[in-house]
Amino acid sequence: MEKSVLFHIPCFLLFLLLTINGVHGNYICGNETFSANTNYGxxxxxxxxxxxxxxxxxxxxxNASLGGVYALALCRKHYEAQSCRSCVYRASRNLLTLCQGLTEAFQWDSETDTNVSCMVRYSNLPTFGKLRLDPITTVPHSSLPSSNLTRFTEEFTVMANRTIDVASTADESSELKYYGVSSAEFTEFREVYMLMQCTPDLSSSDCKYCLRENLRYNQESYWRRIGSAIGRPSCYFRWDLYPFVGAFDNLKRVSAPPRPPQPPPEDAQIKKGKTFQTWSVVVAVVPTVINMFVFVAFVLAYRQMRRRIYAGLNNNSDTDGQSMLRFDLGMILIATDKFSPENKLGQGGFGSVYKGILPSGQEIAVKRLAGGSGQGDLEFKNEVLLLTRL
Structure with a gap:
């Protein structure tokens, strides 16, 4: 058979018009075609x-078949007969029109002004009792104005898991045996409403798996939005902040998610003080260990600093214990104005003497050793030591 594009532009425009007019129905057409005027058509x-x-x-x-066509239809549980009939009829006509010439299609349909939701599906292959996760239809809603997304996630996950457990537990008294609705109060929202449903030809485990895949897809793709609807050929999931499609008139309420545990009062803590708790030992030991490391590091740093001070004193002392001040060349150049001739006081056998002024204002005499004087470092140092004793 020939291959065709999944969605055609006219079909897409028609779908947008349906959404604007209040129909919340997503349809998926297959990509395999059949020839016109065939028995399948x-x-x-x-x-x-x-x-x-x-x-x-x-x-x-x-669930029915005719020739090579396999089809099924279902409505949500507790449906109104006329609303269910209208929803299935509308979805069937939509698929015949919008997916014309294609061998497979399905649609989960709901309308805001009727208390119903329904699904219609057809294929050229047997579908009864077989789990189908693809393709998928989605309707994301508005952004989520939650200041505490972590708390919302905890509450939503608890509520969704409980609803999945209810929906995937077969109710053998009803033809629509896989169905669950719930509402709960959240920390930041007064009421949250949730609906889940599977086609009744599935096993309980397949239904639960399908619904969990819908929940996972919602958390990955639409987590910062208020409300979403996710439909697959075998199951459906929707949640919002208002009751929809009349699903909550006969609500079998799922209990609200638990609140965070409150801290015990002070007197209760005192009574439990004698009980050995691992976390209390950790709280007591960790700060002590940190303080010990800080103290050891301080002592080591103090000893290192003392060694450097004593080493500096030794380097600045002669053999007789006389301490000398030392200045680097930069300071000498500043004090003497780079050995300016105007600051020259006199000249001896080993070099010239210059007047200098330190940044503190103290006047000094600086002797500059001449290059060819013949005086060595030892003689120069002895001369300086002699001057320090005057």
Whole structure:
């Protein structure tokens, strides 16, 4: 069979118009085509319009085949007969129009002005009892104005897990045996509403897996949005801050997520003070160890500093214990104005003597050793030591 584009522009525009008019229905068309005027097309045109009447007669779920066409339809649990019939009929006509010439399609449909949601699906392959996760339809809503997303995540996860447990537990008294709705009060939202449903031809484990995949997809793709609807060929998930499609009129409430545990009063803490707790030992030991490391580091640094001071004193002392001040060349150049001739006081056998003024204002005499004087470092140092004793 020929391959075609998944969505055509006219179909996409029509879908946008339906959404603007209040229809929250996402449809998916397959990419495999069938030729016009074939038995498959004729059987499809015959089978899909019959779904609406038969789904009511069979308790909200209808599975049928004709020739090579396999189709099923279901409504949400606790449906109103006329609303369910209208929803299935509308979804069937949409698929015949929007997915014309394609061998496979499905749609989860809901409308704001009717208390119903439904799903219609057809294929050229048997689908009954087989878990299908792809393709997927999504309707994200607005951004999430939550200042505490961590707390919201905790509450939402608890509520979703409980709803999945309810929805995936088969209710054998109903044809629509996989279904769950819940509402709960969150820290930042007065009410949160949630609906989950699987096609009843699945096993309980397949239903739970499908719903968990919807929850995972919602957390990965639409976590900072208020409300979302995620539909797969085998299951459906939706949540919002308001009751939708009449699903909560006969609500079997799931208990609200637990609040964070409150700290015990002071007197209770005192009574429990004698009990050995591992965390209390950790709290007591860690600061002590840190303080010991800081103290040792301080002592080592102090000893190193003392060694440097004593080494400097030794380097600045002669053999007789006389201490000398030392100035670097930069300071001498500043004090003598770079040995300016105007500051020259006189000249001896080993060099010239210059007048200098330190930054502190103290006047000094600086002797500059001549290059060819013949006086060595030892003689020069002895001369300086002699001057320090005067």
């Amino acid at each position: 004729k059987d499809l045109d015959t089978l899909l319009p019959s779904l609406a009447s038969n789904v009511i007669a069979l308790g909200g779920f209808y």
